Amino acid sequence: MASKPILYGADWCKKTIAIQDYFKSRQVDYDYINVDESEEAMQAIKDMNRGRVRFPMVVVGEQKPMKNPSPEELDDALGQHH
Template identity: 35%
Template sequence: MRALLINAGLFFFVMIIGYSSVLGIKWVMSEPMVVKGDFSLHREASSKKVLFYGTDWCPICEKTRTYFKARKVDYDELNPEKDEQVMTNYLLTESKGYPVIIIGNTMIYGFNVDEVESALKENGLI
């Protein structure tokens, strides 16, 4: 009986982990969300029109940096892991990951070239 309970517990544990993984992959593979609004709170630390929340270890953040540098876009990167106030502001974005890009009145969750270019053009930055 004890072995049956242990096996049943392991089965449910594996099922929960597996389902969570599927949800995580679904979120990562989905299109980034784009939100329009007033993001002036996030600009308190920067006067630049383009900023993004990112980390040193995030490969998508590195793609974002490379993209901005290649197009000579003037931006500020805010790293929530290095500054407590930045972390407080990042948490207000309700993001599940990095990067979170703010261009003018557009917030983009994740990195999508079409969305970023559209926001840059809308703000006269490219």
């Protein structure tokens, strides 16, 4: 079992909502961090993107952080093959 993914995003962001829907549709337990509500999360986003604010970002275990991953990329990262 892959480690629990962490989603960095914002409630108003359509791409963030799409990733939340992906996780829900596959019953994947995940942590959601709203970058609008956390300076630390905003800094983490910048650290992942060479100082730029880019999201949604998904982090799965020790894998490389993914910027706005596709469902296929998420499937691969989570080891879910349909």
